[in-house]
Amino acid sequence: MKLCITAKGESPDAQVEERFGRAPFFIFHDTEQDTYTAEANTFADAAGGVGPRSAQVLIDHGATVLVTGQLGGNARRVLEGAGIEVYQAAAGSTVREAMAAYRENKLNRIL
Amino acid sequence: MKLVVASGKGGTGKSTFSANFALSISRCRDVVLVDCDVEEPNLHLFFSGDMRESDVTVQVPVFDMERCDLCGKCGEFCRYGAIAVLPEKIMFFHDLCHACGGCRIVCPNEAISETERVIGKVWDAPVDEHLRLISGVLNEGEPNGIPVIMAAKEAAEGNDLIIYDSSPGTACPVIETIEGSDYAVLVTESTPFGLHDLKLAAEVVQKLGVPAGVVINRSDGKDDETEAFCREAGLEIHMKIPFDREIARLQSRGDLFSVAMPEWQERFVELYEDICTRTGGAP
Amino acid sequence: MKRIAVISGKGGTGKTIITGALATLAKGDLVFADCDVDAANLELLFEPEIETTEPYRGLQxxxxxxxxxxxxxxxxxxxxxxxxxxxxxxxxxxxxxxxxxxxxxxxxxxxxxxxxxRESGKIFYSRTDRGPLAHARLEPGSGTTGLLVSEVKKRVNERAGDRDLLIADGPPGIGCPLIATVTGMDAVLIVTEPSTSGLHDLKRVVKVARNFGVDIFVAINKYNLEESVAARIEEYCEDEGIPVVGRIPFDPTVIEAIRSRKPVTEYDCPAADALRAMWERIASALGRE
CATH class of the missing domain: 3.30.70.20 (Alpha-Beta Plaits)
Known part of the structure; x- marks a missing residue:
């Protein structure tokens, strides 16, 4: 299974970014391989429509779960349409911590 | 002749000026007043009259899912993020769409056609025999008012004297409004904010090559800094409207002060004649 | 951190002056964003010391x-x-x-x-007495104001750190720049004035703000210039369930304060008293001291 976490930096020890569409990095976590791959979000500075375009990136990567802070309305609709589950990470936690919390079912599901 | 009333800063009394100015001139000739402040149109609040309403529309895509194979080219092309291609369907965000028509061109399967979507209205109201008010009104929640401004200006075309009332600021809607005008009246107020924004407005009209003059509204007599700037920039100060509680009160109620204080009508007509002399237009 | 945007619908209702007052009244560490990038005026109040200047590239x-x-x-x-x-x-x-x-x-x-x-403007990050300020200057005649607003907010969010309150001075209108300003805020304070057009524009901006699920507060500036219209605004707000947190009287001291480049709250005058009362209501509604 592939998860995506929005992050302020490229490393799994970076803090979770609370904004989805304008997150600097998407970190994809492959649960079978236990690998983390960071991808810079090219839409972080884009003019508009960043929510749907970022959601498209997740779809194209085949992620089925997203861990982030907050979602805009347009991103929500795309993620919902694609059947991606969304969980809210605790403020200030790192990507690794958020992953652990997800595995222990401690995250609040927001979509 | 086309005149535009503009101001860098909001709330300097641009609409107040436009309404009184247009009404005063209409006593001696035909005038079409166009409210181009489509985000917050206010001129209709000053005038009564039956209006004819027409819709302003833009072209947006419709997806034929029989033909669409979800190749994703449209979503990839769209620079505004208005199209998301999901594993089983397409999602379209009309509020992000700029109606450029690109998705239809890139679609290899001819699965995209277009339909009209209403984003605003144009109200066309004859106020009296000599004054006509055309207002562009952007629907709430729509981000882009440019097509509404274009439609309102288009509706006024073909008349001898047109006055455009611009939105505040210096961005695209203001440029769209000022373009094609023969003369700009910049309405300011005598505060540091007013002056700061007057400088921006002066820069815009200069960039667009439109000659301009200044009206100082709500003047409390302490206009030295504004006067110094205008001298330096070669902008004529056409008129000062003093801060006056009676004017403020009439204004707040949606009344026009030049009606209650008819001596102002003559002053507005003189201002118009002055502009005609400067632009070489016939009054 | 709480985020509040001061907006107005109609221009010139006194938004920037009220933002300036909030800046002097709010306790704790603050950070500011001037989102009125078309005609940025907050810098006139704060005399910021510019630390960084970046080019702003809008749409290609x-x-x-x-x-x-x-x-x-x-x-x-x-x-x-x-x-x-x-x-x-x-x-x-x-x-x-x-x-x-x-x-x-x-x-x-x-x-x-x-x-x-293309370079369509400049983004500044500055230091002021009351905290960091992100602001911008749009090349006159450039489009994509909404994007520049998002950029200004991004700068501010990056450096907000553990600060307590973000105050944004918003643009007039209800279009793209306003939408970009309100996005991600916890609350908006709508500054209106007692005129028919003030009320008309208030209704339009409320409709837009409702889409964002933010707390909405209203302040009526110069409310005593036309009390009958002020009463209509109060009635409208009551019907809509929007608290009117401020009723600021017309006060010539305000213009004097602007001319002297000083916050009006440093003066002993009726407008300053009203602004203090307004801030107390907002602070308690936001759950702040």
Missing amino acids: VADIDQDLCIQCGNCEEYCRFGAIRYTDDRFFVDPVKCEGCAVCTLVCPTNATSMKD
């Missing part, structure tokens, strides 16, 4: 390579924004009208059109 703009252009006219025909014109025997792009959609690059048979970056 189309460009035609005259050497490759065969003058087929496709670009002009397909451009829906009237941004391509034919003058002096050649096609050229009017950068003011270009919305950066790139349709012209699709329809050009010789690849003569391409999209180029």
Whole structure:
């Protein structure tokens, strides 16, 4: 299974970014391989429509779960349409911590 | 002749000026007043009259899912993020769409056609025999008012004297409004904010090559800094409207002060004649 | 951190002055964003010391390579924004009208059109007595104001750190820049004035703000200039369930304060008293000290 976490930096020890569409990095976590791959979000500075375009990136990567802070309305609709589950990470936690919390079912599901 | 009333800063009394100015001139000739402040149109609040309403529309895509194979080219092309291609369907965000028509061109399967979507209205109201008010009104929640401004200006075309009332600021809607005008009246107020924004407005009209003059509204007599700037920039100060509680009160109620204080009508007509002399237009 | 935007619908209702007052009244560590990038005025109040200046690149703009252009006219025909014109025997792009959609690059048979970056303004990050300020200057006549607002907010969010309160001075209107300002805020304070147009614009901006699920507060500036309209505004707010947190009287001291570049709250005057009372109501509603 592939998860995506929005992050302020490229490393799994970076803090979770609370904004989805304008997150600097998407970190994809492959649960079978236990690998983390960071991808810079090219839409972080884009003019508009960043929510749907970022959601498209997740779809194209085949992620089925997203861990982030907050979602805009347009991103929500795309993620919902694609059947991606969304969980809210605790403020200030790192990507690794958020992953652990997800595995222990401690995250609040927001979509 | 086309005149535009503009101001860098909001709330300097641009609409107040436009309404009184247009009404005063209409006593001696035909005038079409166009409210181009489509985000917050206010001129209709000053005038009564039956209006004819027409819709302003833009072209947006419709997806034929029989033909669409979800190749994703449209979503990839769209620079505004208005199209998301999901594993089983397409999602379209009309509020992000700029109606450029690109998705239809890139679609290899001819699965995209277009339909009209209403984003605003144009109200066309004859106020009296000599004054006509055309207002562009952007629907709430729509981000882009440019097509509404274009439609309102288009509706006024073909008349001898047109006055455009611009939105505040210096961005695209203001440029769209000022373009094609023969003369700009910049309405300011005598505060540091007013002056700061007057400088921006002066820069815009200069960039667009439109000659301009200044009206100082709500003047409390302490206009030295504004006067110094205008001298330096070669902008004529056409008129000062003093801060006056009676004017403020009439204004707040949606009344026009030049009606209650008819001596102002003559002053507005003189201002118009002055502009005609400067632009070489016939009054 | 709490985030509040001061907005107005109608321009010139006193938004910036009220933002300035909030800045002096709020306790704790603050950070500011001047989101009225068309006509940024907050800097006149704070005398900021600019620390960094960055170029702002808005949407890309189309460009035609005259050497490759065969003058087929496709670009002009397909451009829906009237941004391509034919003058002096050649096609050229009017950068003011270009919305950066790139349709012209699709329809050009010789690849003569391409999209180029453009500098449309500057983004500043400054230090003020009351905390960091992100602000910007848009090249007059440039589009994509909404994006520049998002950029200003991004700068502020990056450096907000553990600060307690973000105060944004918003643009007038209800279009793209306003929407970009309100996005991600916890609350908006709508500054209105007792005039028919003030009330009309208040209703329009409330409709837009409702889409964002933010707390909405209203302040009536110069409320005593026309009390009958002020009463109508109060009635409307009550019907809508929006708290009127401030009733600021018309007070010549306010203009005196602006001219002296001082916050009005440093004066002992009726407007300053009203602003203090307003801030107490907002602070308790936001759950702050």
